[in-house]
Amino acid sequence: MRNKIMTKTIAAQLAVVGGGPAGVTAAISAARLGVDTVLVTNRPVLGGNSSSEIRVWTRGAAGAGNLYAEEMGVWGALKLENLYKNPDANVVFWDEVLLDAVLRQEQLRLSLNTEISKLEMDGEKIEAVLGVQQSTQEMLKIQAQYFLDATGDGVLGALAGVPYEQGPDCMGSSLLYQTRREDHNVPFVPPSFAAPMEEIERILGNGGRILNEDMSGSDCWWFELGGNMDTIQDAEQIDFQLRRLVMGVWNYVKNSGKFDADNYTLEWVGNLPGKRESRRMVTEYMLKEQDVRAQRVFPDTAFYGGWYLDSHPADGAFSQEANCVQPPVPVYGVPFRCLYNSNFPNLLFAGRNIGTERGAYVSTRVMNTCALSGQAAATLIWECLKTEKAPALLSQEEIRAAQAALWREDMLLPGITPSDNDFAALCRVTASSAADGKAGKQSGTMSLREGGFVCYPGLDAPCYLEVQAERETELSAAFHTSALPHRAYYGAAISAHRWSVPAGRTVIQIPAMGGCFCTLKFVENADAAVCTAEEHRVGFLCGEKDSARYQEPRLWYDAAESQTLYATQNVCCGEHRVWNAPNLWQSAADDLHPKLTLSWEKPVGIREIRLYLDPDLLMELPSSRTAHIEASHVYAPRTGMPAHLIRSMIVTAIDEQEAPLAVWNIEENIQRLLVLQLEKPQKISKLTMSIRSTWGAATARIFRIAAYEQCLTEGLKAEMLNRERGI
Template identity: 45%
Template sequence: MSCGRIVMGIWNYIKNSGRFNAACYTLEWVGSLPGKRESRRMDTAYLLSQEDVLRHTDFADGGFYGGWYMDFHPAEGIGSDEDNCTQIPVNVYAVPLRCLYHADFPNLLFAGRNIGTRREAFVSTRVMNTCGLSGQAAAALAWGCLRWGKSPATLAPEEVERIRQTLLREDMFLPGLSNQDPEDLARDAAVTASSRYQPEEGPAAGWFSLEQGGFVACPCPDEPRGRFLVRADAPATLQAVWHCCPLPSRLCPGQPAGEQSWRLTAGENWLDALFPSQAQGQYGMLVFDPAPGVSLALAERRAPGILCGRADAPEYRDSLFLPGKNSFYAPENVVDGCSRVWRQPHLWCSAPEAAPWLELRWDTPRTFDTILLYLDPELSMEIPSSRTDHWEDHHKFAARKGMPPQLMRDVSVQALTENGWRTVACCTGNRRRLLELSAGEAVTATALRLVCEKTWGDERAHLFEVRVYRQHR
């Protein structure tokens, strides 16, 4: 059966069945060529495999990342007797630059659906977002080849690392790689702030039913324990399994790491969560068994990096989970080298206040003209690149409504020069995750202060990373 006959048959049913109110509709456009989901892939210097995706292989030349399901479809298409779609959830994984070139063709790079993967990995890398990231990585690789006059296969390890650091600067996420840019002046600064957010015990702002189970995900604190509040209609036993992972998701919590259970009395119960030793340096996720009549307390304010929900529901909720002693939201996190949630939040979050500020201070004057701010556009949300009103159960995602409240909207930067403090850069109405602020000229100062004048709704400032550069000399 040809693709054209299938399209026209479906259109005939939509228009003439009487079920879709489409009698007066016309078919405006049909592609002249059928798109092949399993498109041709190149035989590159390295072929990403299923094992790399599932085991999250750590590549020395990791250049971008993926994270979509291993999304299999039958080769026969809609005429197949097999299941139309088989999706295996995966966690975030790295893709090496070697998947973008072949040693025998020194002047040719690949990006998009034709990068070098085996089929089992291709069904994850083929999606638009990952294809777009491969294009950014290929552009950075081309830049490196032009800079050093080499083909991709002959680049030295230190040159590959320079390309990866450039990608980091341009806001590519490379799992496990931290900022080592020697030109970033912020790395040598001492950091202070007007305040730091700390989740506090208080009444529940709402309740999340555990009748169908659920989870709480939290990075392992320095003191590996936490407390959370549940409410039980009657005496019961609550059981959960710990999982550990650098960055879990609702469908892929990580490796099992033991069980924990609690005896509940009727009413509210504060419970202790004891992180397993395997969780040190990464996330711990408590996955609760179904518990009829038991609900988990929700917090009034979001604690960045701490979430709860269910595997079969796209929405994440904010649990009233109180981690032990930790540095989750400390000011110095903005220069720890990581600008995304990975094992830890790596975030400065201020207390609720008017115009919170963060300050960088140097022992000796520094000259700069550019400030890069890596902000928080609610990275915990799983957001598709397109969305319709109807979703199949296996394609459920939360819809974003409006601007993310924790994104900084109005920002000013002040510098402490020999003539005192003065404003050197500002921005209003920001909608970007990576905000580049230019001073317009070289500024020599011993301190730099970022002031969050306004966000898109949150009373707190959220900031992952600050970088400071002298770009024009």
């Protein structure tokens, strides 16, 4: 019989503390790179604010209007798996997708329900973290070479003595509920602690705070309090005040007589609040608001953000101010230096507790961005383990190696295209066909009554747009350029343009500039519309700033120039997603058996092949959603797997004697990044990709094909082996 708490010691190369998006992504990323990793969280489920305990949906750059900016990498792979396994985006199954991914990952161990409360340190270096696992009543002592604080509150950093910034005012926390409509009357008797109706009445209408019986899940984000308190020390009090508010709100919905809510009930109320803000650790560099707005390119860019500068008043629901202010921003880079403080050589940060000034924090805090920071931190730790150096001591060349690994693992680094020893850059590419880039037949129109935008890949060539007018009128638009288009933040203003157009359909010549995306922001005109096309070409979009539903404009270049847009050679240009150009190959619509071939004049030694496919980076992939979604979210749900994602294909590696060395028969693919490996480097003269099906589209798309002599995991293994041998 055990009469005391036992201590269990665990040793690893990396201990990740915190099981939210940042921690989960970091742990999987590190383990995939060959790092022996332990993931520790104080919750019974993974996912942090996105879990079934709290139920905030995940959003990021694409959700804030940055087109083709949906976050990929390790986090993107989890979201695509969730889309396939959980097409209704049920938050309960999202928990299981994350748990499944962690449990099946080699070199990754998991400890749930474990609260880390103590550190063992040697100077400024952490030797071990200690905490009690509530379910087993064991004291866990986790020893590691590196520690990653992904706790959100910066728990490890605070315990270690890392300076941090907090308050005095913060954004509050939110407690959500989910509703269900029954086929019978469901009475509601409020608990005695519920906020009275008079109090709820005073809240409604202030700063855009609206209420209806259909609101559910993240629609309830404005049920927010506690920003004017200490969001850590006063967390229990904030929790109770939020429950008081939530019960008062539901009582108002049910019993005020102002809503058709007789048959509605609550099927769930949050187990604990979703926290927006607490500690921000002081790191080697603190990201600034002007860095975000100016889209600053850092030499050590590690990941990206793109959510609004989204700030909420500290008084939350009781504030007279607007419930939030959301200026849009472009996609921006965040440097590695925001992930560590050089005085603490083996402690890094990921998630909302990274180093940012508050003006930038209001953008970097959202979960998709937090997840990317986890992958970046894990990759930096991998480089530190390889070189036996602390993050601050890495050379520029070693930082570039970490960036190249991130790039290879499908991270967008705004303004940077790393050199990563890709043999595909040396090959000749041929294809059975390539899309000609022409506009499709007219399918309808987009009214300019409220204005609107038209964006398109820039070429140094004449460009034309078809418009329609009810009567003779004048169109006005501003011309902008950017690396990525945006539905509300249009980039650099270049010039203003006017066109006199007759009644009916007509074609106007519009400005264009090569090496970037072009956007025309049209002035409101109730008599005019942009003609839209049937086909969907990557990069050609029209829409409105307050809508996430886009169409394709009837816009085109001369035939010779348009053929370059989706040309075969794009798969070897080094870019793996939309940035300044579409950067992909697309087969022709009448090509029933699309095929790509890479060939080398002299055979090259290849161990690993990577294919970067098209999962429709234009549309969001949230972790979960409810049946009812308020229009203010500016969200368009997916209706199935991405149509242009390749579902089945055969990849064949051929040697210099024209004999197949390896054949990969890929079926039921659901991922953007395919990684194909040989047991050892083999001399290959040709690679063929025969596409058999997509998830619904008539054409196939591939952004990039890359070929490498080594797998990423071999780098760390080789360094460790050399050390054992004394080399």
